[in-house]
Amino acid sequence: MVQPDHTHAPRPVPSPYTGRQEIDLDVVREMLSHFTYSDHEEAQELILSALQEINEHFGWVSFEAAEIVADHLGTSATRVFAILTFYADFRTTPRGHHHMLLCHGMSCYVMGSSKLVQKVRDEYGIGDGDTTPDNQLSVQVANFCLGVCDRSPVVKIDDEYYGHVDPENLTDLVNRAIAGREAMQASEVNHG
Amino acid sequence: MVSVKPGEHLTKLTSKDDYIAFREQAHQKWETLWNGDATVVSVGVGSSSIAKGALEVLEQAHQVGGNAIIREVSGNGAFWMEPWIEVKRPGVDPILYGPLTVDDVAGVIAGERNDLAVGVRGANPVGEIRPLNEHHYFKHQIQLLTRNAGLIEPDSIEDAIARGAYDGYFKVLFEMSQEEAIAEVTTAQVRGRGGGGFPAGIKWESGRKARNNPKFIVCNSHEGEPNVYKDRHLHECDPHRILEGILIACIACGAERGYNYIGGEYPLGIRRFRKAVADAERIGLIGKDVLGTGKNVAMRVRTGGGAYVCGEASALMYSIMGVRGQPRTKPPRSVEEGLWKRPTVANNTETLANVPDIIVRGGEWYASLGTENSKGTKLMTMQGPSKLSGVVEVEMGVTMRHLLDDIYGGMREGYTFKGIQTGGASAGPITEDAFDRPIDFDSLSDIHGMLGSGGWVLFDEGVCAVDMARYLTAFSRYESCSKCVPCRLGNPALVEILDRIRFGRGSLEDLALIRRTSKYIIELSLCGLGQVAPVPLVAFLDAYEEEFRQHIVDGVCKCGVCPISADSRQAVFTEVAAD
Numbered sequence: 051m052v053q054p055d056h057t058h059a060p061r062p063v064p065s066p067y068t069g070r071q072e073i074d075l076d077v078v079r080e081m082l083s084h085f086t087y088s089d090h091e092e093a094q095e096l097i098l099s100a101l102q103e104i105n106e107h108f109g110w111v112s113f114e115a116a117e118i119v120a121d122h123l124g125t126s127a128t129r130v131f132a133i134l135t136f137y138a139d140f141r142t143t144p145r146g147h148h149h150m151l152l153c154h155g156m157s158c159y160v161m162g163s164s165k166l167v168q169k170v171r172d173e174y175g176i177g178d179g180d181t182t183p184d185n186q187l188s189v190q191v192a193n194f195c196l197g198v199c200d201r202s203p204v205v206k207i208d209d210e211y212y213g214h215v216d217p218e219n220l221t222d223l224v225n226r227a228i229a230g231r232e233a234m235q236a237s238e239v240n241h242g
Numbered sequence: 243m244v245s246v247k248p249g250e251h252l253t254k255l256t257s258k259d260d261y262i263a264f265r266e267q268a269h270q271k272w273e274t275l276w277n278g279d280a281t282v283v284s285v286g287v288g289s290s291s292i293a294k295g296a297l298e299v300l301e302q303a304h305q306v307g308g309n310a311i312i313r314e315v316s317g318n319g320a321f322w323m324e325p326w327i328e329v330k331r332p333g334v335d336p337i338l339y340g341p342l343t344v345d346d347v348a349g350v351i352a353g354e355r356n357d358l359a360v361g362v363r364g365a366n367p368v369g370e371i372r373p374l375n376e377h378h379y380f381k382h383q384i385q386l387l388t389r390n391a392g393l394i395e396p397d398s399i400e401d402a403i404a405r406g407a408y409d410g411y412f413k414v415l416f417e418m419s420q421e422e423a424i425a426e427v428t429t430a431q432v433r434g435r436g437g438g439g440f441p442a443g444i445k446w447e448s449g450r451k452a453r454n455n456p457k458f459i460v461c462n463s464h465e466g467e468p469n470v471y472k473d474r475h476l477h478e479c480d481p482h483r484i485l486e487g488i489l490i491a492c493i494a495c496g497a498e499r500g501y502n503y504i505g506g507e508y509p510l511g512i513r514r515f516r517k518a519v520a521d522a523e524r525i526g527l528i529g530k531d532v533l534g535t536g537k538n539v540a541m542r543v544r545t546g547g548g549a550y551v552c553g554e555a556s557a558l559m560y561s562i563m564g565v566r567g568q569p570r571t572k573p574p575r576s577v578e579e580g581l582w583k584r585p586t587v588a589n590n591t592e593t594l595a596n597v598p599d600i601i602v603r604g605g606e607w608y609a610s611l612g613t614e615n616s617k618g619t620k621l622m623t624m625q626g627p628s629k630l631s632g633v634v635e636v637e638m639g640v641t642m643r644h645l646l647d648d649i650y651g652g653m654r655e656g657y658t659f660k661g662i663q664t665g666g667a668s669a670g671p672i673t674e675d676a677f678d679r680p681i682d683f684d685s686l687s688d689i690h691g692m693l694g695s696g697g698w699v700l701f702d703e704g705v706c707a708v709d710m711a712r713y714l715t716a717f718s719r720y721e722s723c724s725k726c727v728p729c730r731l732g733n734p735a736l737v738e739i740l741d742r743i744r745f746g747r748g749s750l751e752d753l754a755l756i757r758r759t760s761k762y763i764i765e766l767s768l769c770g771l772g773q774v775a776p777v778p779l780v781a782f783l784d785a786y787e788e789e790f791r792q793h794i795v796d797g798v799c800k801c802g803v804c805p806i807s808a809d810s811r812q813a814v815f816t817e818v819a820a821d
Contacts, residue, residue, distance in 0.1 A: 091582055094564035099545055102506055129565070136566040136723075137547025139506050156469035156663065156699045157625030159713050164803075193720055194507050194548065197471045198293040199623075200321040200631040211293035 071108045071144070078104055078115045082122045093123045097133060101140060109149065110141035138193065146181040146188035148228050151206040155195035158203040165217040166203055167191055173221055187224065207231075246516040248524035249399070255526045257534040258416060264525065265403055272404035281310040282330040283351055286340075286392050288317030288478045289510050290471075290632075291324035295344065299325045302347040310351060316479035316514075318392030319633035320379055323360050328392070329353070335364030337371055379630055382649050384611070384619050387595045388635045391479035396514045399521040402482035408527060410601035411486050414493045415535050418601075420450055423494040427597065429605030431617045435592035436462060436553065437665065437694040438770075439616070439683040442593050448577045449495040452585030457497040460581060460588040461488050462558055464505040466550030467666035468717060470697030472621040473591040475633045477504065477511030480595075481518035485541070487594030489528065490601060492539045495587055499540040502591075503558055506545050516543055550667075550721035554769050555580075555588045557723065568725040569769035590695075592621055612638030616682035620693070624650045626700035627657040639680040642672065646700070657702040661785065663710070665692030667717045668774035670781020671701075690781035706803035707786035708793055711779045712740040718775035729772030732763035736776060746806035748794040756783060 085100050087093040100119050104111050111134055113127070120127040134140045152170065154163050167177070170189055174182050178191040198204045201213025205220075207227040215223065255261045275282060285300040303312050317324060326340025327350055339350045339358040349355040361374030374380055385391070394401035402408075414423050428443030449457060461484065465473045476484060488500040504512050519541050522528050530538050544562050551557045552567040559581045561567035580586025596618055600608045609617050616638040622645065623633050629651030636645065642662065646652060653659055661671040669692030679685050683693050701710065719733035739756055742748045760776035767773045783790060792798050799806050 091563075095542070095544060095562055097564040098547055098561065102545055102547065106509075125564075132566055133547070133564070137549050139548035154468070155625075156666075156697075156713075157631075159468075159710070160626040160699060160701045160705055164709070164713070193468060193550075193717060194466060194505075195468055195471055196293070197290050197474060197508070198321075199471075199625045200290075201293075202625070204293070206293075213293075 073104075073108050073110075073112045073115050075114060075118060077107070078118050079122075081107070082119065085122065087123070090124060094125065097123055097125065097130060098137075101130070101134060105140050109145040110143060112142070141179070143181070144185075146185050148187050148208055148224075148231065150187060150189045150224065151196070152189060152191050153196040153198075153202065153204040153206070154191045154193060155199070155202075157195065157199040161202040162217070163203040166205065166215060166220060169217040169220050186228070246513060246520050248517075248520035252399070252521060252524045254524065255533060256531075261412065261533050265408075268400040268403040271400055275311070276330065279332045281307075281332065281351070282313065282328075282336070283307055283310045284313040284315045284328040284330075284336075284392075286317045286324060286326045286328070287314050288324075289474065289508055290321050291317050291326070292510070294324050294341070296325040298344050299327065299342065299347055302344045303327065303351065306348040307351060313395050314397070315392050315394065316396050317475070318479070319388060319475060319635075320630070321632035322379075322630045326360070327351070328363065334368055335362045335366065337362050337368060338374060378648055378651065379632075379634070382636065382640075382644065383634050384637050385635050386599055386619050387476065387483065387592065387621060388479060388633070390483070391475070394480070396479060396481055397517050399482065399518065399525065402480070402518075406602070407480075407482040407598070408486055410598035411489050411493075411527065413601055414490050415533060415537065420494050420496060423490065423601060424450060426600055426605040427494070430596075430600045430608035431605075432593060432596050432600065432608065433616060433683055434590055435596075435620070435695065436590035437668065437692065439693075442589055442597075445577060445587055445589065446491065446495055449497070449585060449587035452577060454578075454585050456499065457495060457585045457587070458581045459488055459491045459495060459497045459500040460555075460559065460562070460586055461500065461502040461591055461594050462553065462555065462588055463511075463591040464503055464546045464553045464558060465507070465695070466505060466546075466548070466553050466721070467695060467697060469625055469663070469666050469699050470623055470695045471508075472623055472633055472696055474508040474511050475621070476591055476595055477508065477515050481511075481515040482522070483595045483598060484515065484591055485518050485522060487589075487597040488541070489522075489539055490597050491587060491589065491594060493537060497587065498538055499542065501542050501544055501562060501581070503544050503546060503552075503562055505552075506548055512543070512545060519543060549723070550717075551723045551769070551771050554771060557769070558588065559586065566723070568723045569771075571768060592695075613680055613682045613685075615684055616693075620696050622696040622698065624698050624700060627654040627702050628652070628700050629654055638682045641678050641680055642698075643677040645681075645698075646677075653700070653702070657704070660701050660703050660705060663699040663701065663714075663778070665694030666697055667714050667721075668692065668771075668777060669694060670778050671785055673785060690777060690784065704801055704803075706799050706801040707782050707789045708740060708743055708799070709801075709803045711782035712737060712744060714778040714782075715740060715776065718771065721771065722775070723769075723771070726766075726768040726772060728763045728766040729768070729775060732759055732767075732772075733775055735759055736763075736779060740779075743790065743793050744799075744804040744806060746793070746797050746804075750791070750794055752794070753783065753787070753790060756780070 085096045116130040117127045120130045181188040205212045205215050287296045323340035328336050328338045330336035338360045359371045362368050390405050424446045432442045433439045463473050492500045528541050546552050549567050552561045554569045555576050557567040557569045576586045612618050619635050661673050663671045670690035672691045715736045722729045724730040739752050760780050763776050
């Protein structure tokens, strides 16, 4: 497995997903040092943005990270956790080594994404927000639109999009995507 | 914070004359770009084309482009031609090619791949290639908000200024009083584009009159609906237009700070908007003493966390203030007591994006477009099995028949039309009966339809009405903020009834129960989300009651979607949709 990189550089968009990550609190502190504020009102406005950045970088936000955010922005950990559990984007448990975003926007629904959701449940025994017991794959069913509607139903595995997905071939697709990703990561370790 | 750096070459402008000189420079740079001897290659990069490999195409263009100028522009709303490249050769109008792959890039730039050409950006054909505006997808559009889409580099403030950005802001700063600016917006009769349709001029006027200081402007770019991406498109293709709209609103209402609250779903749009703000700050269009006028304007970008309810104005403001986004009772309205208990004017992105043109060309010009009660143009998106898909901008009052058949090219082969879902998750479907009605804010309301934010979802005979109603109700259940009881408990109850029907255990009384429960939710809920949450279900029940009855009486789902028909009447109850 690739070691999580410890430098926090601005990421290109979309951010490359580098697999399951433990949260390094020093990286969190470094990220937060960019969040400066002039008064308490502004500090409160920054809570969401700070959490979002941590969530994007690590795939989830731990309680310890939330505490650091609270300390930095002068609020309570309870308040930060209340936000984490309200907004759908945030995860409070780590994702799998690979993450699948299953678009369940209306376009994908019309073109059959419910079958994909069911297939994932049958095949891997997991639903929205779950991770397989071996930590290989986690799934998020997107209640918004991924914006690739002409190719619906769409699935995003790590940071690759796959269009016109047929439930019959979903497992194949996942295996191929994971294999491809791992080959890429292996070559990054060797050459990079 | 992921910092976006402003352009290094930009310097602060401190007076009116400075700005005029800068604008002149930008114009010249633009002219030289298009009339010079260099080959100009533009790659359309937006979130939809990135998914199809536009970044690789851009990379390849850099590799094989030679001396050509390579530009990263935005998508142009036509998803069906992505990824695309536009090549401008000296002395010839630019030609667009797409959809293409990395392997085609070299050939396209060399001019050997006319088979991939879609059209010419210009009035005259080049050889066999016809002008793009003759393509049916573009021919019927009126591009005001999206006229820079795929044309300017969204990250370049000079490109935007060369195409007329900040002209309206300039006018409001130097040539107009606050009252005059608001009068133009009122004359234009521009109505809120987020779905509500409240006249923006009236909102601004009450914002200006509010006596409490400071005041704020909030741009609502939170697009949580599962069926629309117009604001994402606007942010990606022309962030400066949105920014200008916010700045004009700030000056006109006397607000000292503007906010743009962007949903977290579109990182590219957020990055481009942040870049626009950074550049505008750098050249002094935002900040203290703007261009020597003594006026102060600040700008903050805030991002959402993926809660649909935050599209509601009071919830949105709570979300900006860093708490759970739960709506509150009104009054006081947000224009009296909004963000940080200050007067706050909240407008939709598309509404604000209309403002610069209204200021420059006048409210009367704007009011000449559209229908009696709905002026201007509207961004619309079509999803589902239509031949083409993407974002279009059309005049208010087009008919659905025109939109579907002439612009989007009708249904795809092998699909039979069943209906079109309107207004996202807050209205019902329309069928072919309503195809000839001119679409505006009010024209569909008597059949539970709604223009809303302009997202249409086409569905075919393979989609079961009960299942789709369940999907829409489950969406509202998932997105309910759970503050008030009718919405928190009512929506799960509706989903439960629908599941009963889907699993073949429904009774005819359930139909009456649906209507009764829906009525309570609609009448008793606190905010807009709850008040419309059961509307799609009721509308589906009205339009496709026969299908509901078939499920209950005959135990048949003719589409074969519901578990009732898949040999699973004994199946263990499992949740299937997004919970």
